[in-house]
Amino acid sequence: MSESSHRRVLEPNATLFAILTTVGVSIGGLVEIVPLFSAGSGPEPMADVHPVTPLELAGRDIYIREGCYNCHSQMIRPMRAETMRYGAWTRAGEYQWDHPFQLGSRRIGPDLQREGGKRPNTWHYDHMKDPRSITAGSIMPTYGWLFEQKVANDDIIASINAMITLGVPYDADPASWVPANVEAQQKAIVADLATTKREAAPDDEIVAMIAYLQRLGKDGSAAIAAKSTP
8 A cells, every 4th residue: 555545545544544453463463472372381391300409499499588690690591602601501491390480680690500510519608608708809798697597397398389389390298208308418518518627507508508509500411411412
């Protein structure tokens, strides 16, 4: 339709103009929406990515409470500069048991997607207590209260139940197995810290935080490596 015809036919006729506009917007909307119904239920899951342990989930709750996602992302983009610094780019399936996702919004500190196993427990212990003792000029605040505040099994069990409600495949009746699971992992971390003369009580929040940081990206990294191996 020419510009003059548009002015003569459409602009004076509000009803016709509204109908044609609705048709145009509807077609555009259908083009965007219909493919979603023909796709699967979401990104392809990664069979080797498993839910975090109860203690790691407690550490994740602390991570969220302290707003760590405000400065640290957990999403490595598929660009050379990103992968050379942080490791393999992030796959959607790595988040399949995360509620909510910890993608982050800014990267004031480094990305943590592949943090698990990169550094010893002692490093995280010292870093959380005094970041500048590890990295001169760091603007990260100290988290001294993590060495004083405690995690409680009742809170961890409540978090596990919440995750079960959201579809995370934890075993039923968490009250029957969570305490022993938590205790075993706490003791392992405390014993490892003791080898470098770092003291922590098993139920200190710093122990849960270390557990979570040491898990980040481990499953995904292993799954990606296995898939790329002939």
